[in-house]
Amino acid sequence: MVNKLKKGLMALGIMGALFTGVLGMAMPAEAAWSNVEQSLYEKGTFIGWADTNSFEVRLSSGKYMVFRSSNDWYEKNLKPGTTYTYYYSVNKYGQNIISKIQK
Structure with a gap:
């Protein structure tokens, strides 16, 4: 049994x-x-590209953040002065890596 x-x-x-x-x-x-959904997110205004993989965003608090992405679509379609929600994670080097951007 x-x-x-x-x-x-x-x-x-x-x-x-x-x-x-x-x-x-x-x-x-x-x-x-x-x-x-589990990643971090911030809402802010797209300022512009620092280089081909990094761009700067100004948050409503006045703080600036730098995000990294190798997605060519973002480089061609993000418009300076436009507000987006940026979903990201922080890698082991402290860099903010974009996983999604939503208008």
């Missing part, structure tokens, strides 16, 4: 692990969006 119970619990654990793995793989878009 004890052996049957152990086998049943092991089977249940394996099924649970497989089920969790399948769900995690089935929804990559939701997983990616949850990373954005």
Whole structure:
């Protein structure tokens, strides 16, 4: 009886692990969006590009921040003087790395 119970619990654990793995793989878009939701964010006015990967933003508090992104679309489409919400994370070098920008 004890052996049957152990086998049943092991089977249940394996099924649970497989089920969790399948769900995690089935929804990559939701997983990616949850990373954005967990990142830091600031709302501010785009000032301009410092170089091809760094740009400056002025927050409503008057503070300035520098963000980094290698996304060429941002370089071509962000307009100076326009207010955006910047979603970012801080890397191990203390740099603010953009994950998403929303108008």
